[in-house]
Amino acid sequence: MWIYRIDEPRLGAVRVREWRRRARHAVAMLVLVLVAATGGLVLLDGSTAPFHTRLFTALWDAANLTTTLGDFSEFDERQKVFMLAAMLVTMFVAAFSISRLTGILSGDDVIAYRENRAMERQLERLAGHVVVVGYRSLGQRVSAQLREAGETVLVLVVDASLADKAAENGNLVILGAADVFDDALRRARLDSARALIATSPDGDANVAITLLAKSLNRSLPISVPGENGLRKALLEDAGATDVVIGDDIVANALIGKLGARTKAVS
Incomplete structure (x- = not known):
C-alpha cells in the first residue's frame, strides 16, 4: 500500500538507526575474530615458509573459519585446539549478533517509516x-x-x-x-x-x-x-x-x- 503518514512514528527512524549501529558492531566483531584468528595461526605456524606466505595461509584459513568452510585436518594439535576455540568464539559472536538484529526491523513503527521513505520518492515524481x-x-x-x-x-x-x-x-x-x-x-x-x-x-x-x-x-x-x-x-x-x-x-x-x-x- 502507498500511504504517506504525516505523523509517522519517530520511533521507526530511531529503530532503523539502532539496527544500523548494531549491524556495524556485528561486522566489527566478526572482523576482530578474523584478525585474531589470522594472528594466532601465524604464530602457531611452525613452517619455514616466508612470512607473507604464512600470513596469507593464515588469513585464508581464518576466512574459512568465519564462513564455516574449509578443511583443517592438516593442522597439528595446537592449531586444532586454537581453531576449536576460535570456532566457539565465532559461533558465540554470530549468535549474539543475530539475537541483537532479529526482529528490530519488523515493528509497525519501522514499517511505517520505510513506507514513508518509499512514498516520499513517489511524491517527488x-x-x-x-x-x-x-x-x-x-x-x-x-x-x-x-x-x-x-x-x-x-x-x-x-x-x-x-x-x-x-x-x-x-x-x-x-x-x-x-x-x-x-x-x-x-x-x-x-x-x-x-x-x-x-x-x-x-x-x-x-x-x-x-x-x-x-x-x-x-x-x-x-x-x-x-x-x-x-x-x-x-x-x-x-x-x-x-x-x-x-x-x-x-x-x-x-x-x-x-x-x-x-x-x-x-
Missing part, C-alpha cells in the same frame, strides 16, 4: 495528478471514476481506516490528522497537480482547504460541493473554480424525470 480530499461516500465515488478515466489519484484523509481503504483501492494516500492537515496539503504536490476536488461534508473545512490550496497554487482548478447559494459565493471568494450544490442537481434531475414522464404519458 508526481505530476498531473488529481488530489481528492476526503474518502467517505462522495470521495470514494469521485476517486473511482477518476481512476476509471485513467487519472492518477492522490487521496488526503484524516482517518487511518479510510487511508487503508483508499490505498487498497489503488490510490496514493496521504494520512494526516486534522491539526496537521495543512502539512498534508503541502505534501500533495499541488504545484504540479492537475486539479483538486474537496469532498468533505464539512462546509467550513472545504473553505479552509480551498484557501490553503489556492495559496499553494493560485492557478489550480478546485471543485467543491456547496450547501447553498451563500456557501457557493463564499467558496468562490476563497478561490474555488467550480462549486456544485447538491440540492440543485437533485432538483433538476427530479424535474427532468417528471418532465420526461409527463411527455411519455401525453
Whole structure:
C-alpha cells in the first residue's frame, strides 16, 4: 500500500538507526575474530615458509573459519585446539549478533517509516495528478471514476481506516490528522497537480482547504460541493473554480424525470 503518514512514528527512524549501529558492531566483531584468528595461526605456524606466505595461509584459513568452510585436518594439535576455540568464539559472536538484529526491523513503527521513505520518492515524481480530499461516500465515488478515466489519484484523509481503504483501492494516500492537515496539503504536490476536488461534508473545512490550496497554487482548478447559494459565493471568494450544490442537481434531475414522464404519458 502507498500511504504517506504525516505523523509517522519517530520511533521507526530511531529503530532503523539502532539496527544500523548494531549491524556495524556485528561486522566489527566478526572482523576482530578474523584478525585474531589470522594472528594466532601465524604464530602457531611452525613452517619455514616466508612470512607473507604464512600470513596469507593464515588469513585464508581464518576466512574459512568465519564462513564455516574449509578443511583443517592438516593442522597439528595446537592449531586444532586454537581453531576449536576460535570456532566457539565465532559461533558465540554470530549468535549474539543475530539475537541483537532479529526482529528490530519488523515493528509497525519501522514499517511505517520505510513506507514513508518509499512514498516520499513517489511524491517527488508526481505530476498531473488529481488530489481528492476526503474518502467517505462522495470521495470514494469521485476517486473511482477518476481512476476509471485513467487519472492518477492522490487521496488526503484524516482517518487511518479510510487511508487503508483508499490505498487498497489503488490510490496514493496521504494520512494526516486534522491539526496537521495543512502539512498534508503541502505534501500533495499541488504545484504540479492537475486539479483538486474537496469532498468533505464539512462546509467550513472545504473553505479552509480551498484557501490553503489556492495559496499553494493560485492557478489550480478546485471543485467543491456547496450547501447553498451563500456557501457557493463564499467558496468562490476563497478561490474555488467550480462549486456544485447538491440540492440543485437533485432538483433538476427530479424535474427532468417528471418532465420526461409527463411527455411519455401525453
